[in-house]
Structure formats: C-alpha cells, structure tokens
Amino acid sequence: MESTKNFNVRNERNLTMLVDFYEFTMGNGYLKTNMGNRIAYFDMFFRKIPDEGGYCIMAGVQQVIEYLSNLSFTDEDIEYLRSKEQFSEDFLNYLKDFRFCCDVWAVPEGTPIFPNEPLITVRGPAIQAQFVETMILLTINHQTLIATKASRICRAAGTRPVMEFGSRRAQAPDAAIYGARAAVIGGCSSTACTISEQMFGMPAVGTMAHSWIQLFPSEYESFKAWAEVYPDNCVLLIDTYNVLRSGLPNAIKVFKEILIPNGHKPKGVRIDSGDITYLTKECRKILDRADLEDVNIVISNSLDEFIITDVLREGACIDSFGVGERLITARSEPVFGGVYKLSAIEDREGRIIPKIKISENEEKITNPGFKKVYRIYSKKENKAIADLITLEDEEINKDETIEIFDPVFTWKRKKIRDYYIKDLRVKIFDKGKLVYTCPDVLDIKDRAKEELSKLWPEVLRFENPHHYYVDLSEKLWDLKHELLSKYSSTYVE
Amino acid sequence: MESTKNFNVRNERNLTMLVDFYEFTMGNGYLKTNMGNRIAYFDMFFRKIPDEGGYCIMAGVQQVIEYLSNLSFTDEDIEYLRSKEQFSEDFLNYLKDFRFCCDVWAVPEGTPIFPNEPLITVRGPAIQAQFVETMILLTINHQTLIATKASRICRAAGTRPVMEFGSRRAQAPDAAIYGARAAVIGGCSSTACTISEQMFGMPAVGTMAHSWIQLFPSEYESFKAWAEVYPDNCVLLIDTYNVLRSGLPNAIKVFKEILIPNGHKPKGVRIDSGDITYLTKECRKILDRADLEDVNIVISNSLDEFIITDVLREGACIDSFGVGERLITARSEPVFGGVYKLSAIEDREGRIIPKIKISENEEKITNPGFKKVYRIYSKKENKAIADLITLEDEEINKDETIEIFDPVFTWKRKKIRDYYIKDLRVKIFDKGKLVYTCPDVLDIKDRAKEELSKLWPEVLRFENPHHYYVDLSEKLWDLKHELLSKYSSTYVE
Numbered sequence: 014m015e016s017t018k019n020f021n022v023r024n025e026r027n028l029t030m031l032v033d034f035y036e037f038t039m040g041n042g043y044l045k046t047n048m049g050n051r052i053a054y055f056d057m058f059f060r061k062i063p064d065e066g067g068y069c070i071m072a073g074v075q076q077v078i079e080y081l082s083n084l085s086f087t088d089e090d091i092e093y094l095r096s097k098e099q100f101s102e103d104f105l106n107y108l109k110d111f112r113f114c115c116d117v118w119a120v121p122e123g124t125p126i127f128p129n130e131p132l133i134t135v136r137g138p139a140i141q142a143q144f145v146e147t148m149i150l151l152t153i154n155h156q157t158l159i160a161t162k163a164s165r166i167c168r169a170a171g172t173r174p175v176m177e178f179g180s181r182r183a184q185a186p187d188a189a190i191y192g193a194r195a196a197v198i199g200g201c202s203s204t205a206c207t208i209s210e211q212m213f214g215m216p217a218v219g220t221m222a223h224s225w226i227q228l229f230p231s232e233y234e235s236f237k238a239w240a241e242v243y244p245d246n247c248v249l250l251i252d253t254y255n256v257l258r259s260g261l262p263n264a265i266k267v268f269k270e271i272l273i274p275n276g277h278k279p280k281g282v283r284i285d286s287g288d289i290t291y292l293t294k295e296c297r298k299i300l301d302r303a304d305l306e307d308v309n310i311v312i313s314n315s316l317d318e319f320i321i322t323d324v325l326r327e328g329a330c331i332d333s334f335g336v337g338e339r340l341i342t343a344r345s346e347p348v349f350g351g352v353y354k355l356s357a358i359e360d361r362e363g364r365i366i367p368k369i370k371i372s373e374n375e376e377k378i379t380n381p382g383f384k385k386v387y388r389i390y391s392k393k394e395n396k397a398i399a400d401l402i403t404l405e406d407e408e409i410n411k412d413e414t415i416e417i418f419d420p421v422f423t424w425k426r427k428k429i430r431d432y433y434i435k436d437l438r439v440k441i442f443d444k445g446k447l448v449y450t451c452p453d454v455l456d457i458k459d460r461a462k463e464e465l466s467k468l469w470p471e472v473l474r475f476e477n478p479h480h481y482y483v484d485l486s487e488k489l490w491d492l493k494h495e496l497l498s499k500y501s502s503t504y505v506e
Numbered sequence: 507m508e509s510t511k512n513f514n515v516r517n518e519r520n521l522t523m524l525v526d527f528y529e530f531t532m533g534n535g536y537l538k539t540n541m542g543n544r545i546a547y548f549d550m551f552f553r554k555i556p557d558e559g560g561y562c563i564m565a566g567v568q569q570v571i572e573y574l575s576n577l578s579f580t581d582e583d584i585e586y587l588r589s590k591e592q593f594s595e596d597f598l599n600y601l602k603d604f605r606f607c608c609d610v611w612a613v614p615e616g617t618p619i620f621p622n623e624p625l626i627t628v629r630g631p632a633i634q635a636q637f638v639e640t641m642i643l644l645t646i647n648h649q650t651l652i653a654t655k656a657s658r659i660c661r662a663a664g665t666r667p668v669m670e671f672g673s674r675r676a677q678a679p680d681a682a683i684y685g686a687r688a689a690v691i692g693g694c695s696s697t698a699c700t701i702s703e704q705m706f707g708m709p710a711v712g713t714m715a716h717s718w719i720q721l722f723p724s725e726y727e728s729f730k731a732w733a734e735v736y737p738d739n740c741v742l743l744i745d746t747y748n749v750l751r752s753g754l755p756n757a758i759k760v761f762k763e764i765l766i767p768n769g770h771k772p773k774g775v776r777i778d779s780g781d782i783t784y785l786t787k788e789c790r791k792i793l794d795r796a797d798l799e800d801v802n803i804v805i806s807n808s809l810d811e812f813i814i815t816d817v818l819r820e821g822a823c824i825d826s827f828g829v830g831e832r833l834i835t836a837r838s839e840p841v842f843g844g845v846y847k848l849s850a851i852e853d854r855e856g857r858i859i860p861k862i863k864i865s866e867n868e869e870k871i872t873n874p875g876f877k878k879v880y881r882i883y884s885k886k887e888n889k890a891i892a893d894l895i896t897l898e899d900e901e902i903n904k905d906e907t908i909e910i911f912d913p914v915f916t917w918k919r920k921k922i923r924d925y926y927i928k929d930l931r932v933k934i935f936d937k938g939k940l941v942y943t944c945p946d947v948l949d950i951k952d953r954a955k956e957e958l959s960k961l962w963p964e965v966l967r968f969e970n971p972h973h974y975y976v977d978l979s980e981k982l983w984d985l986k987h988e989l990l991s992k993y994s995s996t997y998v999e
Contacts, residue, residue, distance in 0.1 A: 026519075030701040031679050033671075035712030037700065042714075042735045048721055055717070093704050099739065139721060146715070150674035151682060158677070178526075181643035182841050184651070185680035186524050189644060192678065207530065208523035211586050219528030221535075222639070224548070224848040227861045228541055228632055242535045246592065254864050254993060287866060338841040347840035348675050348831040355717040368720045371747050373780060500747060 027083050030090055033147045037094065040140045041104040049107070052359035053139040054383050056131035057149055060376055063161060063346040067478025068125040068468060070164050070461050071132060072195045073156030074441065075122065075451040080148045082447060084113045107140070114445035115141050118438045120386070122451070123198055123461035125468055126157070127400060127483045130386050130437070131356070137445075139358070146353040155188070156195040158349035162317075162340055163199025164461065165475065169318035171325070174202035174333040176218055178313055179341025192341045198457050205335075213454040220246070220283070226253040232260065236267040244277040248311060251282045256292050257299075260284075265303050281309035281332065289314060290329040297330035315339060318475060354379045369496040375421075381496055382489065386437040389415065389429060390467065397467050398429060399482035400437065404489050409434060417484040427482075520576050523583055526640045530587065533633045534597040542600070545852035546632040547876050549624035550642055553869055556654060556839040560971025561618040561961060563657045563954050564625060565688045566649030567934065568615065568944040573641045575940060577606045600633070607938035608634050611931045613879070615944070616691055616954035618961055619650070620976045623879050623893060623930070624849070630938075632851070639846040648681070649688040651842035655810075655833055656692025657954065658968065662811035664818070667695035667826040669711055671806055672834025685834045691950050698828075706947045713739070713776070719746040725753065729760040737770040741804060744775045749785050750792075753777075758796050774802035774825065782807060783822040790823035808832060811968060847872045862989040868914075874989055875982065879930040882908065882922060883960065890960050891922060892975035893930065897982050902927060910977040920975075 043049040062069055086108045094100055094108070115137025120126055133149060135142045167175045177196040183189035193201075193209035203216040210217035221239060229235035232254055240247050249267070251260025261282065268279035282300075284292055293310050300308050312324075313335030321334060338344060356379060357367045367381035383405040389398045399417050403409065411434055419425040441449040452460070471479035485493065536542040555562055579601045587593055587601070608630025613619055626642060628635045660668045670689040676682035686694075686702035696709040703710035714732060722728035725747055733740050742760070744753025754775065761772035775793075777785055786803050793801050805817075806828030814827060831837060849872060850860045860874035876898040882891045892910050896902065904927055912918040934942040945953070964972035978986065 026679075028679055028701075030704060031673065031682060032700050033673055033698040033712055034700050034703075034710040035698065035714055038712055038736065038739075039714055039718050042718065042732060043721070045735050046731045051721070053717075053721065090704070099736070143715075143717060147673050148679075151676055151679065154675055155677050155681075180524065180526055180640050181846075182647055182843070183644055184648050184677040184835065184840070185684050186519075186521055186641075186644065187678035187680040188648075189524060190678070205526040205528065207525050207527045208521075210527075211523060211583075217527040219526055219531055221528055221532055222636075223863055224546075224636060225532050225535065227848045227863065228536070228544070228546065228851060238539045239535060242538045243531065243592070246531075255866075286870070338843070342677065342835075342840040344840055347677070347835040347837055350675070350831070353674075355720045358721060370716055370720065373748075377779070 027085065027087070028080055028148060029084050029086055031148060031151075032144065036144045036146060038099060039143055041100045043140045043143070044104050044107060045101060049140040050138045052136065052363070053142045053355060054357040054365075055135045055142050055146070055353050056356045056379070056384070057133040057153060057351055057353045058129055058131050059349060059351040060128050061350060062128065063158060063343065063349060064165065065476075065478075066161065066165060067472040067474060067481060068127065068161075068465075069157055070160040070199055071120045071124045071126045071153075071157055072122050072160035072198045072457075073152040073191070074119050076152045076156065076191060077119070077133070077149055078441060078447060078449070078451060080152065081113055081117065081145065081442060084111060084145075086111055112445060113141060113442070114138065115145075115442060116440065116444060117442035119441050120438050121460070123457040123464065124437065125397075125461075125464050127481050129380065129483055130400060130402060131380070131384050132351070134356075134384070134438075136383070150351050150353050154349040154351045156191055156198070157351070158343045158347070159192045159195035159341065160199035160461070161349075162343040163196040163201050164465070165318040166316070166321065166336055166340055167200030168473065169321040169325075169475070170334050173331060175200065176333065176335045177201045177204040177206070177340060178335040179337040180206045182338035183341045189341065194454055196340055197454055198461055200458065200462065201336075202333075215454050220248045221250050223250065223253045223285075226250065233263045233266065236263050237271060240267045240271045244272055244275065247272060247277070247279050248281040248283055248309075250285060252284050252286050256284055256287060257295055261296055261299060265300070265305065268305060268308065269303070279305065279308050281311050283311040283313060283335070285313050287314075289324045289331070290327040293324075293330045294328060309333060311335060313337070317345065322475070356381055357383050367492055367496065369493065369500070371497070371500050378497070380485065380489065381493055384489065388435050388437050389417070389432050390435070391429075392431045392433055395467060396469050397481075398432065399427075399484055401484050401486060402489060403486035404492070407486055407488055417482065419482070420485045420490060423490070520578065520580070521573055521641060522577050522579055524641060524644075525637065529637045529640060531592065532636055534593045536633045536636070537597050537600060538594060542633040543631045545629065545856075546635045546848060547850040547858075548628045548635050548639065548846055549849045549872070549877070550626040550646060550844055550846045551622055551624050552650075552842060552844040553621050554843060555621065556651060556836065556842060557658065558969075558971075559654065559658060560965040560967060560974060561620060561654075561958075562650055563653040563692050564613045564617045564619045564646075564650055565615050565653035565691045565950075566645040566684070567612050569645045569649065569684060570612070570626070570642055571934060571940060571942070571944060573645065574606055574610065574638065574935060577604060577638075579604055605938060606634060606935070607631065608638075608935060609933065609937060610935035612934050613931050614953070616950040616957065617930065618890075618954075618957050620893060620974050622873065622976055623895060624873070624877050625844070627849075627877070627931075629876070643844050643846050647842040647844045649684055649691070650844070651836045651840070652685045652688035652834065653692035653954070654842075655836040656689040656694050657958070658811040659809070659814065659829055659833055660693030661966065662814040662818075662968070663827050666824060668693065669826065669828045670694045670697040670699070670833060671828040672830040673699045675831035676834045682834065687947055689833055690947055691954055693951065693955065694829075708947050713741045714743050716743065716746045716778075719743065726756045726759065729756050730764060733760045733764045737765055737768065740765060740770070740772050741774040741776055741802075743778060745777050745779050749777055749780060750788055754789055754792055758793070758798065761798060761801065762796070772798065772801050774804050776804040776806060776828070778806050780807075782817045782824070783820040786823045787821060802826060804828060806830070810838065815968070849874055850876050860985055860989065862986065862993070864990070864993050871986075871990065873978065873982065874986055877982065880927050881930050882910070882925050882927050884922075885924045885926055888960060889962055890974075891925065892920075892977055894977050894979060895982060896979035897985070900979055900981055910975065912975070913978045913983060916983070
C-alpha cells in the first residue's frame with residue numbers, strides 16, 4: 014500500500030481564508046479595544062445526536078490539525094482585506110505576522126461522543142481563538158456527521174462489508190474525499206473514491222458501470238470481455254436489462270464457460286436497482302443450484318441503515334453493500350450542529366473568569382469555565398457508564414466511590430464503585446506547537462470499533478436508544494448555577 | 507473589488523484522482539478490448555426536482571471546466587495505480603500521456619433546468635468520456651442543488667436581501683466555498699465565506715458573534731466598543747442575554763448616545779434566536795418609537811423558504827436574512843440525483859448508434875442518441891412554454907407552427923404559433939480545447955433572475971407547482987420506442 018505517502022502533496026492547501034468574515038471584523042475590533050491578547054477559552058460541542066441516535070463518532074481532528082498548522086496569510090490576502098476598507102493597518106500587520114500560539118485539546122478521532130461535551134477546547138489570545146471557529150466547526154461537523162452515519166449503516170450491515178460509493182453525490186470535491194475518510198472511520202471497509210486511498214491509505218475499489226455493458230453489442234459479450242480482462246476480480250453488474258432473465262444467466266454462463274475452466278474463481282454479481290429482497294433471494298437460489306455458492310451478491314441501490322435492516326430481516330441474501338448518497342450526505346439529517354462558544358477568559362493576572370451564554374432555551378445554555386471530560390467505565394463489564402465534565406483543576410480520586418447526578422434532575426444520583434476512568438481528551442497543540450500524532454485512518458477505524466464495544470447495547474439502538482449520561486461535577490454545576498442566577502437577577506420587569 | 511484576481515491561485519487543484527475507482531477498471535478494460543477509442547456520447551441529466559419544486563437552476567459549469575482543463579496524471583498517480591496490480595502498462599502509459607480531447611456541450615449556469623434534459627453531453631473516446639463521469643456529476647449535482655435551494659429561499663424573501671451564512675455547517679471546505687458561489691447564483695446578495703469573495707468576486711459580509719459580547723464586562727460595553735470601532739457599519743447582535751430587556755435597549759442607547767451625536771448612521775440589529783415574528787414586531791415598534799426607523803432588523807436563525815414565508819405572512823418586520831445550514835446543505839433534500847448515461851456510440855465509420863438504458867421503472871429509461879435541447883418561448887408574453895429535446899441532426903423550422911406532445915400520454919398534443927426558440931446549450935470544449943468563457947458569478951446571478959422571470963408563476967410555486975413540459979421530438983420519440991421494443995422482445999417467458 015502507498016498509504017499516506019502522498020499525504021503532504023495533497024494537503025498543502027492553505028484554507029486560512031475559508032473563514033466567516035465576522036472573524037475578521039471581530040479580530041480587528043479585539044485588537045483595537047485591547048482585547049486581542051486577552052486569553053480566551055472556546056469550547057466546541059454539539060447539542061443533538063443526528064437521527065435521534067444514541068452516540069456520535071468523533072472525526073476530523075487530523076484536518077483540524079492540518080488547518081491550524083497551515084494558518085498564514087499571503088500578501089494577496091492582506092491586499093484583499095485592505096481593499097475592504099474596514100481594517101486597521103495594525104490588524105493587517107498582525108495577520109501578516111500571524112503565528113498560531115494557542116493550546117488545543119481534542120477528543121481523539123474514533124471516540125464515541127455525546128452532547129454538551131467539550132470536544133475541542135482552544136485556549137489562547139482572543140483574536141486567534143476566535144478566528145479558528147469557522148474551520149474547526151466545519152471540519153468536525155462534517156466528518157463527525159459522516160462517521161456517525163457510517164457507523165449506523167455498518168452496524169445495520171453486521172459483519173457484511175460496506176463500501177462507500179457516494180462521490181458523485183457528495184456536496185463538493187472535499188466532501189467526497191473527507192467524507193470517504195469519515196465513512197471508513199465509521200466502519201466502511203473501502204471506498205470508490207480513488208484519491209482518498211492515495212491520501213489516507215484506505216482501500217479504493219470498483220468494477221464496472223452500466224455503460225460498460227451498453228458499450229458492447231450485447232450484455233453477454235460485455236461480461237465475457239470483462240472476465241477476460243479481470244479473470245480474478247470478476248464482479249458483474251447484472252441489472253442493465255433484466256436481472257433474472259438476462260443479467261444473471263449471462264453472468265453464470267461467463268463464470269462457467271470462461272472463468273472456471275481456466276482456473277479462475279468468479280467473485281460476484283452486483284445489483285443496482287429493483288427489489289433487493291426478492292432479487293437477491295432468487296439470485297442466491299439460482300447461483301447455488303449452479304454450484305456457485307462462493308459467488309457473492311453485492312447490492313448498491315439507495316441504501317441506509319433502515320433499508321439494510323429491513324431487507325436483512327426479510328431474508329435478503331447479500332454479502333456486501335455499496336452505499337452512496339444517503340451516507341456521503343447523511344441524507345436523513347445532513348447537518349451536524351456543532352457550535353463553538355466562549356467559556357472563559359483570563360484576567361490580566363491570569364485568573365480564569367468563567368463565561369456563560371444564556372438562552373431562553375435551557376438546552377442552549379453553555380457550560381462555563383475551563384473544563385475536562387472523563388469517561389467512567391465499570392471494571393467488571395468494561396462498559397462505559399457515564400461521562401463526567403469537571404473544571405480543569407478538580408482532582409478525581411480514582412480509588413474512591415464517585416457520585417454522579419443528572420444536571421437537570423439533580424435528585425437523580427448514582428454512586429459508582431469499582432470503576433476506572435479515562436481523560437477523554439488529548440492535548441494537540443501546546444502554545445501553537447503540534448504535540449500530537451494522528452493515527453492512520455484504519456487505526457482510527459479500529460479504535461472506533463473497540464470503543465463502541467464498550468457502550469451498552471441500549472445506547473447503540475437505532476430507535477429510542479438509552480440516553481447516555483453526561484454529568485457535571487458538583488463544582489461545575491455550582492459554578493453554572495451561580496452564573497445563571499447572577500444573570501437572571503439582572504432584569505426587573 | 508479584487509474580483510476574480512486570485513482565481514487561478516486558488517483553483518489550481520488537480521482533482522484528476524477524485525474519481526470512482528471503476529472509471530479506471532473500465533478504462534483499462536476499454537483499452538484492452540479495443541473499445542478505448544470508440545467514440546461514445548454520455549449525457550448528464552437529472553430525474554427529479556428537489557423539494558417537489560417546479561424548476562432547478564443550473565450551476566457548476568465553471569468548476570467542470572476547471573476540472574477538465576486540469577486533467578492530468580502525475581508520476582505519483584501512475585505509481586499508485588501500478589501498485590494496485592490491476593492495470594496494464596499500456597493503460598498506464600495512456601494515462602501518463604493523457605490529453606483531454608472530447609467535445610462537451612453544457613447548459614450555461616443560471617439557466618432554469620428541468621428533468622430528463624441533457625444538461626451536459628460529452629462526446630469523445632470512450633475511455634475519456636467515461637472517466638470524467640464522477641467529477642461532472644459531483645460538481646453539477648452539488649452546485650445545482652444549492653443554487654436551486656437558494657433560488658427558492660430568495661424568492662420567499664422577496665426583495666429582502668439574503669446573506670449566505672452556512673460555512674460552519676457545510677459538508678467540507680469546498681462545500682462552503684462552492685456552496686457560497688451557488689447560493690449567490692441562486693440569488694443571495696452576499697456570503698459570510700471570505701475566500702469565496704476572493705475567488706469569485708461576490709461580496710463577503712459579517713459583523714459580530716455572541717463571543718464579542720461575552721468577552722466584554724457587559725453587553726452595553728461590548729456594543730459601545732463596537733460602535734467606536736465600526737461607527738459606519740454598526741449592526742449589533744442583540745440576543746446574547748435577552749432581546750427586549752437587554753439587547754435592544756443597550757443597542758438603542760449606543761445608537762443614540764454614541765453614533766448619532768457623532769454624525770454616524772446606525773445600521774441595524776441582528777437577532778439569532780427566539781420567536782422571530784414576535785421579537786421583530788416588538789423591536790420594530792420600539793425602534794420606530796425611538797425615531798430609529800432606518801435601523802434594519804436582520805434575522806439569522808435556522809431559516810429556509812418555508813419559515814421565511816411563514817414569518818413574513820405573520821407580519822414579521824425583517825429587512826434582511828442570514829441563512830445558514832438549511833441552505834448550505836440543502837437540508838430538506840440534500841441530494842441532487844444527476845446521472846451520467848451512455849446515449850450513443852459511433853461505429854468505425856463514424857455513424858451514430860443510439861444506446862438506451864432499460865429499466866423496469868419507466869422513469870429510469872434513458873433518451874437515446876445524440877441530442878439537442880430547445881426552449882420554446884411565446885413571443886407575446888415572452889414566457890417559456892416548453893422545452894423540446896430533438897436528435898442533433900433535426901432541423902427546427904422556426905417560422906412554422908410547432909407541435910409538441912407529452913412523451914408518455916402521447917395524445918396530449920399542443921400546437922404552438924408565434925413563438926421563438928433557443929438552443930439551450932453551448933459548446934464548451936471542442937476536441938478538448940476550451941471554447942467558452944464563463945461569465946462572472948454576479949452576471950450568472952443576473953441571468954438566473956432574468957430567465958426565472960420568463961417562467962410562468964405557476965411553475966415557480968413552492969407547493970404543487972405546474973409541471974413544465976419537456977417533450978421529445980417525433981423523431982426522437984420514435985427512435986426511443988423502436989429501441990424499447992427491440993429490447994423487450996428479447997425475453998421470452
């Protein structure tokens with residue numbers, strides 16, 4: 014495998030200017046009002062799991078790292094900004110000499126994640142910590158969305174491999190490339206997107222389209238030609254004219270007359286349209302009767318976790334799936350609503366002043382302060398019991414009983430004994446210096462699988478999953494409610 | 507404006523390897539079976555308008571052109587392909603010396619388009635015409651989807667400007683960049699995506715996020731600071747704490763005490779959460795009573811054409827909209843299902859042999875042959891009456907009465923007099939040479955607006971729009987049915 018050899022070649026894009034314009038107007042404003050160098054803390058988190066699911070799979074950290082590592086402004090960028098006639102020369106000079114110097118913590122890719130957890134925290138000069146908002150959100154929102162959808166689809170497929178086939182319906186070139194990456198993190202075995210193999214080292218696969226068959230005078234001749242070119246990789250697309258009357262008989266003829274007599278093993282047939290359950294059951298019967306039990310049946314119609322679950326329950330005979338548009342766009346819920354919110358600033362003496370964002374909608378109220386996230390596992394079953402968000406300077410005594418409680422229904426309390434606990438995040442930048450090495454995509458995929466196995470089956474359900482606990486430490490809860498009452502006492506009717 | 511100055515700098519990406527792997531396996535197969543240089547015709551078209559709408563807006567041609575112009579394989583690409591151990595050295599040499607030499611026709615961007623029309627036709631050696639499938643589909647599918655959604659949203663907003671604010675929820679970096687481009691083609695006045703202004707010359711805009719307000723000791727101080735930095739571009743975000751009790755009073759105070767006395771005109775207030783109708787009506791009343799009639803109200807919650815229509819009907823007082831995730835992902839229907847199908851090949855003497863793709867689902871049967879698309883307008887009202895797909899060599903006598911008929915219910919016929927007719931497509935590549943100049947985005951936007959004005963209001967409806975006629979010429983209809991009966995007679999039960 015070439016693996017990530019070409020990695021740098023393909024990733025040298027400077028996306029610094031892919032930024033909401035207001036990051037500039039604010040940056041200029043921070044500088045002018047002497048707020049530019051105030052140390053600020055921003056948390057990236059999300060509030061709702063797509064598809065009413067029970068978990069998400071973190072993805073996109075590698076691309077956040079690439080973005081942050083490449084942050085710099087060209088002379089053309091500065092010229093362009095100057096032409097907007099809104100920015101001071103001080104600010105333009107600051108950008109010209111821009112050197113990223115923030116601390117960044119992130120949940121590693123492949124980790125199951127839950128609402129309200131700070132997935133990424135950026136600590137640094139307000140002007141910088143603010144600026145990186147757009148791309149951190151874009152990157153994590155996109156890849157986490159697709160990895161999560163892929164995880165659901167692959168779990169529906171069980172042990173059957175799922176191939177990512179969606180490039181042509183992806184929302185822009187990068188959406189195909191990074192979508193394929195996220196799909197593999199979520200569990201896909203391979204992708205049709207060639208460049209993704211070059212960039213990330215996960216296998217690219219593919220055989221033929223209907224046009225191959227149409228270009229030849231007959232379906233049989235097209236299959237025969239294919240078998241001659243690819244005797245050891247012969248998966249024939251059998252639905253161009255009629256699966257049972259034409260495609261399958263022609264495929265069997267080619268398998269039996271051309272491949273087998275010459276010592277080659279026919280690999281499979283692919284069906285891209287029609288009634289999956291009926292057609293695959295019929296095909297399986299006919300193939301088995303023809304002593305072609307080892308010929309796989311591949312399905313690649315518009316598939317998602319719901320259709321796959323249905324057809325498998327109906328007894329469809331499928332060996333692997335190609336999944337396209339519904340995965341690469343997360344069609345059932347194509348928006349992952351991650352947000353990036355200020356959680357604290359430091360005063361001039363370096364003391365942390367926690368900040369809260371109030372909302373009439375209580376779910377939109379943020380968790381203040383500089384925080385940590387822990388996952389608590391039961392030692393006995395090795396399953397995750399709950400996550401716990403604490404303030405950064407809290408000590409967790411790992412040997413004692415730990416009491417957690419619901420942040421809304423605070424009387425709901427639970428004492429946990431015999432547990433072990435893990436800090437969910439790693440530091441990825443230290444004062445702007447990269448201090449973390451991203452694992453390979455296939456390792457991240459393994460990690461996701463391993464971590465998912467530590468969730469209770471109830472959390473993994475597609476419908477009405479059990480709500481996984483994300484609790485606040487007593488100290489954080491107190492701080493939050495102190496700030497809340499401070500603000501709510503401000504207004505007098 | 508910098509306009510498209512940086513264009514080339516930002517677009518030099520070689521996306522040749524962003525391709526479904528099966529384009530390679532087929533290409534290698536075509537070459538090996540002497541089909542590689544057979545002239546093939548492929549049509550790109552779609553079957554269904556998203557959101558049950560009445561029309562789509564063509565977009566993405568410029569990026570298709572960039573892709574086709576940059577097609578070439580690096581030594582690393584060849585090395586990578588060799589490592590897959592599936593391709594002949596002949597094929598790898600072919601790729602090494604790849605020179606795009608196809609003819610390409612396309613519907614210009616900004617044109618209203620309808621199902622089953624060949625939007626793009628590629629004519630050239632099978633190996634090449636096949637290869638470009640993935641990126642042509644990806645590009646046109648994505649941008650047409652977003653331009654169409656934007657067109658709907660902007661029509662709902664009426665004369666009020668709509669700003670594209672979705673970068674952070676876009677599906678990957680390019681989806682933000684090209685999504686912003688498509689959004690402006692569809693009618694948006696501006697975007698928050700800075701790089702899109704650099705690349706395409708459409709205005710990037712933005713003011714402040716909630717974090718600006720949170721970073722200061724109080725909301726009032728944050729507004730005051732903003733007004734001092736941007737006295738002539740003062741749009742204040744008033745929903746950080748409480749719109750009516752805190753945000754608006756503080757904004758008015760700043761407008762009246764700081765801006766107006768110093769000769770500056772307050773620009774507006776922005777609301778990003780809460781009940782839009784109630785809050786904007788109340789804000790308008792309060793602003794008007796404070797003699798701030800010229801202060802605009804900007805809304806930027808989760809918006810789409812349906813919510814905008816609703817709140818305006820309820821009398822919400824809104825001057826402009828910022829639209830995010832529901833536009834940039836086309837959330838209500840995030841897949842544009844364009845396909846790319848073989849429609850003909852040439853025999854060794856250059857005669858065109860039409861090809862058809864059969865399906866049990868009659869809507870999926872393709873239109874065979876090398877075709878043209880015309881739009882027929884009534885001279886009197888200057889409105890589009892129908893589109894007509896013909897074979898390429900058909901003559902349309904533009905002076906005579908023209909009879910069109912429904913391709914399914916063929917007794918439904920209509921004689922049209924007093925019309926004019928336009929070829930809907932232009933040639934963009936001639937034997938691989940670019941022969942077309944893309945208009946600027948803002949010109950494309952104007953074109954879309956102009957062309958939409960030529961559709962009957964019934965076609966523009968959001969709900970139950972009138973079905974716009976796309977008819978086949980008698981000759982094309984006959985050819986299609988001749989091929990259909992040929993295939994359907996093949997199978998005997």
